[in-house]
Amino acid sequence: MKVVKFGGSSLASGEQVEKVFQIVLSDPTRKVVVVSAPGKRYSDDVKVTDLLIDLALHHLNGKNADHLFVAVLERYKSIAKELHLTNEIISKIESDLQTLLHGDKSKPDRYIDAIKASGEDNNAKLIAAYFQHQGVDAQYINPKDAGLFVSDEPGNARVLQESYEQLYKLRELDGIVIFPGFFGYTKQGDVLTFSRSGSDITGSILANGLKADLYENFTDVDAVYSVNPTIVADPKEIRELTYREMRELSYAGFSVFHDEALIPAFRAGIPVNIKNTNNPTAPGTRVVNHRENSNGPVIGIASDKGFCSIYISKYLMNREIGFGRRLLQILEEYGMSYEHIPSGIDDITLILRQNQMDAATEREILARITEELHVDEVRIEHNLSLIMIVGEGMRHNVGTTARASKALADAGVNIEMINQGSSEVSMMFGIKEIDEKRAVQAIYNEFFIPVRV
Numbered sequence: 001m002k003v004v005k006f007g008g009s010s011l012a013s014g015e016q017v018e019k020v021f022q023i024v025l026s027d028p029t030r031k032v033v034v035v036s037a038p039g040k041r042y043s044d045d046v047k048v049t050d051l052l053i054d055l056a057l058h059h060l061n062g063k064n065a066d067h068l069f070v071a072v073l074e075r076y077k078s079i080a081k082e083l084h085l086t087n088e089i090i091s092k093i094e095s096d097l098q099t100l101l102h103g104d105k106s107k108p109d110r111y112i113d114a115i116k117a118s119g120e121d122n123n124a125k126l127i128a129a130y131f132q133h134q135g136v137d138a139q140y141i142n143p144k145d146a147g148l149f150v151s152d153e154p155g156n157a158r159v160l161q162e163s164y165e166q167l168y169k170l171r172e173l174d175g176i177v178i179f180p181g182f183f184g185y186t187k188q189g190d191v192l193t194f195s196r197s198g199s200d201i202t203g204s205i206l207a208n209g210l211k212a213d214l215y216e217n218f219t220d221v222d223a224v225y226s227v228n229p230t231i232v233a234d235p236k237e238i239r240e241l242t243y244r245e246m247r248e249l250s251y252a253g254f255s256v257f258h259d260e261a262l263i264p265a266f267r268a269g270i271p272v273n274i275k276n277t278n279n280p281t282a283p284g285t286r287v288v289n290h291r292e293n294s295n296g297p298v299i300g301i302a303s304d305k306g307f308c309s310i311y312i313s314k315y316l317m318n319r320e321i322g323f324g325r326r327l328l329q330i331l332e333e334y335g336m337s338y339e340h341i342p343s344g345i346d347d348i349t350l351i352l353r354q355n356q357m358d359a360a361t362e363r364e365i366l367a368r369i370t371e372e373l374h375v376d377e378v379r380i381e382h383n384l385s386l387i388m389i390v391g392e393g394m395r396h397n398v399g400t401t402a403r404a405s406k407a408l409a410d411a412g413v414n415i416e417m418i419n420q421g422s423s424e425v426s427m428m429f430g431i432k433e434i435d436e437k438r439a440v441q442a443i444y445n446e447f448f449i450p451v452r453v
């Protein structure tokens with residue numbers, strides 16, 4: 001039995017939904033179908049989720065939002081029209097959305113989540129209606145009825161462990177289950193969403209709960225590429241990678257698959273197959289427990305911008321018990337998270353996403369570090385990019401760091417910092433944002449382009 005998830009671009013139009021229908025029917029083991037909200041039809045299009053967030057914010061701020069309401073409804077209308085569905089489903093979507101918009105606004109983050117989640121919820125209803133219209137035994141299932149419960153963290157919920165047992169019962173249902181991605185219910189009955197792109201997480205949770213044999217994740221690319229194709233032209237496709245490699249890569253900037261979506265499938269030992277709705281016979285990329293190490297030390301290179309580093313130096317830091325805790329406590333008080341902490345004898349660097357603090361907060365934090373921790377020096381550097389080199393093979397291969405840093409040196413890129421991940425499957429280089437493209441290309445050439453003799 002397979003759990004199959006389709007992303008927003010796979011469901012953006014009637015034509016796309018038709019492809020989804022064919023894919024699901026072509027394999028009788030495709031029993032549970034998790035769907036996103038309609039995504040982009042072309043590059044400047046707006047995702048339904050983004051329209052819904054805007055719509056909710058307009059309502060919260062008391063602004064006229066008629067144009068947004070119409071825009072959301074138009075998306076469903078045009079899909080329904082292309083699929084020759086009757087108006088009944090659209091009237092239902094319209095009245096449900098109106099009810100939500102007039103709901104309780106006293107807790108804005110919950111109000112936004114409920115409206116955001118309606119994107120997938122209504123799409124699941126629409127797609128179930130289409131399957132039925134085609135004479136297929138299929139039904140929409142609501143996450144509450146299925147027992148998908150989540151923690152009380154609006155916009156960033158996590159599945160509650162007890163859900164898994166409940167979800168197993170979906171196996172007893174006849175026909176195909178159409179399940180909305182991206183959200184669950186708190187024990188108090190509130191609809192809360194996972195973080196953005198979280199329908200991948202729903203699919204993984206269902207695969208685990210239902211003890212599926214495979215979790216197929218359909219998107220709009222033939223495979224996971226070894227590097228961002230907008231940086232390096234025509235990069236190598238990855239056929240197979242481990243959960244750890246995929247998690248590192250998605251965390252560090254690969255957007256094909258949500259980084260939090262691997263854990264549930266991994267815990268249940270269920271392989272993940274990332275495939276293309278527009279080219280379903282292509283083998284795609286498989287995420288598995290172990291892979292044969294045929295690719296050399298590096299499987300993928302990820303990069304992302306928007307980081308800053310706070311460098312702190314204090315003589316005899318090595319002997320000061322509790323220094324690290326006190327430092328991190330300051331960040332915690334501001335609700336900030338860090339990405340890496342490379343450290344030396346008398347110094348330590350915190351690497352953070354810089355959008356977490358405005359200029360005033362930044363000044364305050366630096367002042368507190370200076371005063372409360374009595375440091376010798378503290379300085380912040382902005383506009384850094386992190387490049388992550390990932391591969392299980394790095395553990396056994398000598399000289400990977402040397403090769404990567406030589407490639408950067410030859411490309412004239414100054415390395416601001418290096419951090420070898422504790423997992424030994426990744427290595428991080430901090431560089432200036434302006435050097436990112438050049439650096440990624442140089443590392444890609446070093447590890448993926450065979451040397452001609």
Ligand code: ASP
Binds near residue numbers: 036
């Ligand atoms: N529609 C949601 C988003 O855009 C979730 C998803 O597509 O996975 O974030």
